[in-house]
Amino acid sequence: MTKQHSELxxxxxxxxxxxxxxxxxxxxxxxxxxxxxxxxxxVCLLRGCIPSKALLHVAALIHEVDESTDxxxxxxxxxxxxxxxxxxxxxxxxxxxxxxSSLADRRQVTVINGRGYFEDPSNLRVETAAGQQFLSxxxxxxxxxxxxxxxxxxDLGNPRIMTSDDALEIxxxxxxxxxxxxxxxxxxxxxxxxxxxxxxxxxxxLDALLSGADPDLVxxxxxxxxxxxxxxxxxxxxxxxxxxxxxISVDIETGGKTVSELYxxxxxxxxxxxxxxxxxxxxxxxxxxxxxxxxVNRQQQTAEPSLFAxxxxxxxxxxxxxxxxxxxxxxxxxxxxxxxxxxIIIPAVVFTDPEVAWCGLTEVDAKERGVDVExxxxxxxxxxxxxxxxxxxxxxxxxxxxxxxxxLGVGIVGAGAGELIGEGVVAIEMGATARDLAESVHPHxxxxxxIMESAEAFFGQATHLISRRKKKSEPVx
Amino acid sequence: MQVKLPHLGEGATSGTxxxxxxxxGETVSAGQALIELESEKAVASIPSPSAGTIAEILVKEGxxxxxxxxxxxxxxxxxxxxxxxxxxxxxxxxxPSGKLVQDNDVPPVRQEASVPPAPxxxxxxxxxAPSLRKLARSLGIDLHLVRGSERGGRIxxxxxxxxxxxxxxxxxxxxxxxxGPVQPPAAPAIDFSKWGPVERKKLSQIRAAISRKMLESWTxxxxxxxxxxxxxxxxxxxxxxxxxxxxxxxxxxxLTPFILKALVDLLKEYPVFNASLDSSTNELVFKSYxxxxxxxxxxxxxxxxxxxxxxxxxxxxxxxxLVDLAERARKRSxxxxxxxxxxxxxxxxGGIGGGHFTPIINTPEVAILGIGRGSLKPxxxxxxxxxxxxxxxxxxxxxxxxDGADAxxxxxxxxxxxxxxxxxxxRLTDPSKKN
Numbered sequence: 044m045t046k047q048h049s050e051l052x053x054x055x056x057x058x059x060x061x062x063x064x065x066x067x068x069x070x071x072x073x074x075x076x077x078x079x080x081x082x083x084x085x086v087c088l089l090r091g092c093i094p095s096k097a098l099l100h101v102a103a104l105i106h107e108v109d110e111s112t113d114x115x116x117x118x119x120x121x122x123x124x125x126x127x128x129x130x131x132x133x134x135x136x137x138x139x140x141x142x143x144s145s146l147a148d149r150r151q152v153t154v155i156n157g158r159g160y161f162e163d164p165s166n167l168r169v170e171t172a173a174g175q176q177f178l179s180x181x182x183x184x185x186x187x188x189x190x191x192x193x194x195x196x197x198d199l200g201n202p203r204i205m206t207s208d209d210a211l212e213i214x215x216x217x218x219x220x221x222x223x224x225x226x227x228x229x230x231x232x233x234x235x236x237x238x239x240x241x242x243x244x245x246x247x248x249l250d251a252l253l254s255g256a257d258p259d260l261v262x263x264x265x266x267x268x269x270x271x272x273x274x275x276x277x278x279x280x281x282x283x284x285x286x287x288x289x290x291i292s293v294d295i296e297t298g299g300k301t302v303s304e305l306y307x308x309x310x311x312x313x314x315x316x317x318x319x320x321x322x323x324x325x326x327x328x329x330x331x332x333x334x335x336x337x338x339v340n341r342q343q344q345t346a347e348p349s350l351f352a353x354x355x356x357x358x359x360x361x362x363x364x365x366x367x368x369x370x371x372x373x374x375x376x377x378x379x380x381x382x383x384x385x386x387i388i389i390p391a392v393v394f395t396d397p398e399v400a401w402c403g404l405t406e407v408d409a410k411e412r413g414v415d416v417e418x419x420x421x422x423x424x425x426x427x428x429x430x431x432x433x434x435x436x437x438x439x440x441x442x443x444x445x446x447x448x449x450x451l452g453v454g455i456v457g458a459g460a461g462e463l464i465g466e467g468v469v470a471i472e473m474g475a476t477a478r479d480l481a482e483s484v485h486p487h488x489x490x491x492x493x494i495m496e497s498a499e500a501f502f503g504q505a506t507h508l509i510s511r512r513k514k515k516s517e518p519v520x
Numbered sequence: 521m522q523v524k525l526p527h528l529g530e531g532a533t534s535g536t537x538x539x540x541x542x543x544x545g546e547t548v549s550a551g552q553a554l555i556e557l558e559s560e561k562a563v564a565s566i567p568s569p570s571a572g573t574i575a576e577i578l579v580k581e582g583x584x585x586x587x588x589x590x591x592x593x594x595x596x597x598x599x600x601x602x603x604x605x606x607x608x609x610x611x612x613x614x615x616p617s618g619k620l621v622q623d624n625d626v627p628p629v630r631q632e633a634s635v636p637p638a639p640x641x642x643x644x645x646x647x648x649a650p651s652l653r654k655l656a657r658s659l660g661i662d663l664h665l666v667r668g669s670e671r672g673g674r675i676x677x678x679x680x681x682x683x684x685x686x687x688x689x690x691x692x693x694x695x696x697x698x699x700g701p702v703q704p705p706a707a708p709a710i711d712f713s714k715w716g717p718v719e720r721k722k723l724s725q726i727r728a729a730i731s732r733k734m735l736e737s738w739t740x741x742x743x744x745x746x747x748x749x750x751x752x753x754x755x756x757x758x759x760x761x762x763x764x765x766x767x768x769x770x771x772x773x774x775l776t777p778f779i780l781k782a783l784v785d786l787l788k789e790y791p792v793f794n795a796s797l798d799s800s801t802n803e804l805v806f807k808s809y810x811x812x813x814x815x816x817x818x819x820x821x822x823x824x825x826x827x828x829x830x831x832x833x834x835x836x837x838x839x840x841x842l843v844d845l846a847e848r849a850r851k852r853s854x855x856x857x858x859x860x861x862x863x864x865x866x867x868x869x870g871g872i873g874g875g876h877f878t879p880i881i882n883t884p885e886v887a888i889l890g891i892g893r894g895s896l897k898p899x900x901x902x903x904x905x906x907x908x909x910x911x912x913x914x915x916x917x918x919x920x921x922x923d924g925a926d927a928x929x930x931x932x933x934x935x936x937x938x939x940x941x942x943x944x945x946x947r948l949t950d951p952s953k954k955n
Contacts, residue, residue: 348711380658381657381660386653404644412643414643444644444672449647449672449674472649473674474668474670474673474674474675475672475674478672479672
């Protein structure tokens with residue numbers, strides 16, 4: 044069998060991998076993209092961001108219908124056709140996956156569907172359905188991503204104990220559902236199942252939900268979840284699980300007391316682990332950190348000079364948009380350009396109800412790092428737009444450097460927060476000051492005004508907010 | 521805030537306050553000189569890290585102070601950086617001894633560029649658009665050093681332009697005295713391990729100092745090296761005759777004391793070789809003392825202790841002192857005092873071997889004599905070829921102040937002088953009487 048040679052081989056066709064392959068191809072390289080799945084798109088498209096957002100759209104629709112009676116429109120009780128819902132969700136995935144494939148074709152990126160295995164720092168063996176293929180390369184980018192972590196004591200081989208991969212398939216709507224982990228995955232999927240009618244209990248080992256986000260941004264999410272979920276238990280640990288007839292018996296310990304409860308389905312959403320095994324890394328000098336992620340330098344280069352790594356497999360925040368940015372840094376570096384993943388802001392969005400989004404410095408960060416900041420807030424109760432669709436449970440805040448008035452961080456909770464955070468990213472990346480935001484006209488009536496008004500609040504001059512002191516705001520209730 | 525004495529560079533850790541440039545109650549701007557500090561080989565003005573009012577002065581003229589010691593208490597309304605920024609540390613301007621750097625020496629562009637940006641909270645990147653950051657990275661410019669002119673200290677393209685212009689201006693400003701220690705141009709990082717196993721070792725303090733000093737001299741002084749050979753056949757014969765008498769006085773009569781003696785005479789005849797150039801005033805500083813830098817090869821690297829007042833010393837005294845200096849240099853027990861104030865340097869490789877080489881001038885001196893190993897050569901003398909002991913001489917000189925003809929005259933004179941040592945000059949009749 045002849046060995047094919049590529050200037051660049053990208054292993055993993057997720058949002059990091061395909062972005063790297065496409066960008067490298069645009070820059071004139073001969074690129075081969077190796078994907079073990081039969082479709083491109085990775086977790087994000089096939090088992091993550093996209094399908095979960097489709098289902099969350101359904102959840103939002105159900106809530107909206109519920110609440111519309113107060114607005115004078117009453118619908119009947121929703122009839123849920125899971126097969127149809129799943130087909131609709133899958134059609135979205137198909138459309139996008141096909142789109143990515145055709146983009147690969149148009150850029151003349153060779154796609155091989157199979158599992159890649161490094162035989163040495165310049166050769167990759169690919170196990171395809173049709174047998175082995177051998178590729179030699181000048182440089183390779185490892186973008187093999189991550190998968191849900193499921194500790195062995197929970198892994199009973201019982202399909203009723205699910206990871207996010209399984210939960211997104213919505214095989215059924217369980218009566219009683221336990222979500223282990225109150226991070227973004229657990230909260231998002233909990234929201235879906237609760238809307239579909241399950242009694243959802245969320246158990247979180249830490250003292251707060253959505254750790255990493257500022258507490259004032261999490262508060263409205265928790266308040267809403269306490270209404271739509273059956274229960275939220277923080278500081279609680281799941282001990283043992285066992286199959287009990289058609290159900291799962293779960294031991295949950297809270298404050299030293301352990302109770303055994305029965306659930307129809309359990310979702311394990313305690314984190315994700317990198318897919319570093321079985322890709323032949325041991326045949327290269329690439330090194331892993333103590334948590335099993337591939338160690339890279341600022342140019343995404345591993346300890347093996349010919350290998351670069353991007354995305355989830357390198358750790359940090361496991362987000363598609365981080366991977367996509369790293370993809371460009373790595374390709375630029377491979378092309379010999381000065382590039383570095385440095386001082387780059389990665390926004391985070393949690394698609395709960397309401398959504399939480401933040402970027403740059405958080406208040407918690409600032410406190411931990413001893414950075415002196417001022418925080419300007421604008422509660423959505425003062426936003427006409429938020430009132431107009433009954434969602435005043437929102438807050439926009441700016442984290443500001445008091446000496447330069449520069450925007451260091453933006454945090455938003457509220458309906459559609461994820462769509463608003465982009466302005467925060469641009470403001471921070473561009474080095475904008477509170478004055479810049481306050482003096483940029485934002486369209487009325489929109490939620491984007493809350494960003495402008497937060498900036499005005501910093502100067503004690505928000506139109507729709509009474510401030511007692513300059514640079515300090517008091518919420519209007 | 522207390523303003524502390526910043527790191528001075530070049531291994532200097534302390535100095536003497538040679539001048540107070542501010543008074544209590546005075547309003548100072550960031551970068552304004554607070555005190556003048558004399559240290560090792562330099563006089564430095566210490567700038568204020570930020571704007572404010574002088575609340576208290578904690579040192580007085582003549583005080584010996586060390587790095588980290590508080591100098592003044594600054595009261596200010598604005599930002600109070602807890603320590604000097606990297607930029608400010610680098611900006612402590614260093615001038616050779618005897619030359620004070622004054623604020624008005626500094627060209628205006630440089631002054632503007634030297635105003636440091638306000639320090640950022642730790643880990644917060646400088647405020648600049650991603651496109652500008654990419655540009656700065658490709659130009660190798662650290663944006664932390666660039667002052668942003670826009671609101672909130674935001675850096676825009678014009679700030680980058682003026683920073684680059686100021687760098688160019690600084691480079692053009694020329695001499696070491698104005699632009700501080702010359703930094704070697706950053707070479708692209710090369711991965712030598714690609715071609716075989718390598719080991720990396722940090723430069724020792726002394727190696728780093730030599731490296732800086734050499735680069736500074738090499739890049740800032742136009743060097744010319746004059747080669748010649750001195751016939752020391754007769755001198756060698758005389759030296760051998762008298763050496764045992766010196767031995768009795770516990771002195772080792774080598775060639776070097778003769779060379780020093782001869783050089784004193786030549787330097788008196790051609791005083792420009794014993795001068796320094798003050799380029800800030802365009803003046804030549806002529807010295808009526810003859811202090812020789814003696815290059816000593818030590819296990820730590822090159823050291824150049826100074827032998828003072830060679831003109832007032834006998835061959836015997838020079839012999840004794842040379843041995844003592846070299847020994848103490850090797851033990852690293854020469855004091856900082858003994859390392860400064862040289863007016864002319866010699867580098868004698870004769871003990872090791874070697875012919876002609878091109879010595880680098882020990883600035884702010886203007887000339888250096890390199891001496892190789894004497895060797896027997898066939899030489900035409902009047903009508904026949906004779907076997908003569910010839911000593912390779914290499915005189916490097918600063919062509920800004922010395923012309924080639926003078927250098928040729930100097931070397932020729934030196935050769936004549938070496939050949940012409942009289943017995944009476946060497947003979948030890950009475951050790952208490954100077955030759």
